[in-house]
Amino acid sequence: MYRILIILISLAVSSRVQAQQNRAIEFPDVPGYYTLACDLHMHTVFSDGSVWPNIRVQEAHRDGLDAIAITDHLEYQPHRHDIPNPDRNRAFDVAVNSNGDHPLIVIPGSEITRSMPPGHANAIFITDANALVAPVGEEAIDAREVFEEVARQGGFAFWNHPAWTSQRSDGVAVLENMHRELIDADLLHGIEVVNQFTYSDEALEIALANNLAIIGTSDIHGLVDWDFEVAQGGHRPVTLVLAEERTAEGIHEGLRARRTIAWHRNTLIGRESEIVPLINASITVAGAEFRGGTSILEVQLENHSDARFILRNTSEWTFHEDIDILEVSPHTTTTFSLKTLEQETPYLISFEVMNAITAPNTHPEITLTVTTND
Ligand SMILES: [Zn+2]
Ligand SMILES: [Zn+2]
Known part of the structure; x- marks a missing residue:
């Protein structure tokens, strides 16, 4: 029992140290x-x-x-x-x-x-x-x-x-x-x-x-x-x-x-010609599949950057769980679900990137191309 406690404590300490080192x-x-x-x-x-x-x-x-x-x-x-x-x-x-x-x-x-x-x-x-x-x-x-x-x-x-x-x-x-x-x-x-x-x-x-x-x-x-x-x-x-x-x-x-x-x-500030390629390189689609027997598509996004992206859905589809804002944490995979209404793949999902600006009060837009695994 004590040994498990010690292991748990040391794991907690080492993950905190790791978080501090990942600067x-x-x-x-x-x-x-x-x-x-x-x-x-x-x-x-x-x-x-x-x-x-x-x-x-x-x-x-x-x-x-x-x-x-x-x-x-x-x-x-x-x-x-x-x-x-x-x-x-x-x-x-x-x-x-x-x-x-x-x-x-x-x-x-x-x-x-x-x-x-x-x-x-x-x-x-x-x-x-x-x-x-x-x-x-x-x-x-x-x-x-x-x-x-x-x-x-x-x-x-x-x-x-x-x-x-x-x-x-x-x-x-x-x-x-x-x-x-x-x-x-x-x-x-x-x-x-x-x-x-x-x-x-x-x-x-x-x-x-x-x-x-x-x-x-x-x-x-x-x-x-x-x-x-x-x-x-x-x-x-x-x-x-x-x-x-x-x-x-x-x-x-x-x-x-x-x-x-x-x-x-948490903000990127630049011209569209630089900022859009950087966001596209930062957020990639890692996978997508339908939830068993439904037309709800679960999409995994991978974030390869330090930015905590705040994405506002501007596509024709609505989400199944999130409202219209999706947060994509740095260096993680985030899943969201989309009501596709049985439309054909690929799905072009557009977002306004709220934590990036190309001019005062102007946010760039990105489009993710999502195809299903099958
Ligand atoms: Zn000065
Ligand atoms: Zn100075």
């Missing part, structure tokens, strides 16, 4: 592309963060990320009396060294830290962060010239937290003339629609209207585990980049081609 951010690849989870905005003690760069690397390993960019502030150096930081490439170099042979891709980056406009922007894939900032005590470089230097270095620039309340007290992102000019000159290529804890409808509209990459980032300063409550099932926001190859160049090309999806809380 990797996982989405399936889509036809033609790898789906790479990237966090392209984070801080260390080399600006106003609280950790050494190796901790950012270790957090990324634990989260199963494919790529990170450490983007310390160029113009904001509150720790400079303790860490003078004369070489702005140093945080990247420390991160690369601590990464060792791990497949995590570490991308060089910096945060251009200006008042609005242009506000803050990340420059990634740069070759020398030192060229983006004036030496201490000297007059700041004109903001536009910094973006031009990023372009000379072949870098990719995106607008950070455009709805940040320290620069927009109403929390509404507004595209100003300087942003328009940067976009027109191909000096600004993306925008954070998700930053840390916040999402911006207006930023998504700006992204869609100006063909900018849709970006989601953690902007982590402290610890990912604490800020995003990973032990309670939370995760940091990331950008899923659809890349032709699992390399830094592949990610850069994917960003330039705007093949991105932001993953925030």
Whole structure:
């Protein structure tokens, strides 16, 4: 009796440990592309963060990320009396060294830290962060010239937290003339629609209207585990980049081609051209059969992703058990039953995907083709 109790307790403990360890951010690849989870905005003690760069690397390993960019502030150096930081490439170099042979891709980056406009922007894939900032005590470089230097270095620039309340007290992102000019000159290529804890409808509209990459980032300063409550099932926001190859160049090309999806809380945010293939790769039909002697079809859906999909039935059939909303938990098989009314197979079952958006208040639709096993 006691032995059984001990076994039961140890099973319960080990399954809890497993749940805690299964923190990797996982989405399936889509036809033609790898789906790479990237966090392209984070801080260390080399600006106003609280950790050494190796901790950012270790957090990324634990989260199963494919790529990170450490983007310390160029113009904001509150720790400079303790860490003078004369070489702005140093945080990247420390991160690369601590990464060792791990497949995590570490991308060089910096945060251009200006008042609005242009506000803050990340420059990634740069070759020398030192060229983006004036030496201490000297007059700041004109903001536009910094973006031009990023372009000379072949870098990719995106607008950070455009709805940040320290620069927009109403929390509404507004595209100003300087942003328009940067976009027109191909000096600004993306925008954070998700930053840390916040999402911006207006930023998504700006992204869609100006063909900018849709970006989601953690902007982590402290610890990912604490800020995003990973032990309670939370995760940091990331950008899923659809890349032709699992390399830094592949990610850069994917960003330039705007093949991105932001993953925030339980929501996917992106263009239909990326989001629909990702949902179709995430939810597949594992099987379907009629309940003995009836025309009620039981359909098994397999979810290969971290998303808890919330699907609203828009097909011509009604469900037998669920109302019109179906929840498909991450990494499980979910069964629902459909009243087919003896129509012929295959059944094209359409759903509105409520936990994904392609524009403010706009959810994508998917269609599952279901055929019976017999
Ligand atoms: Zn910032
Ligand atoms: Zn930041």
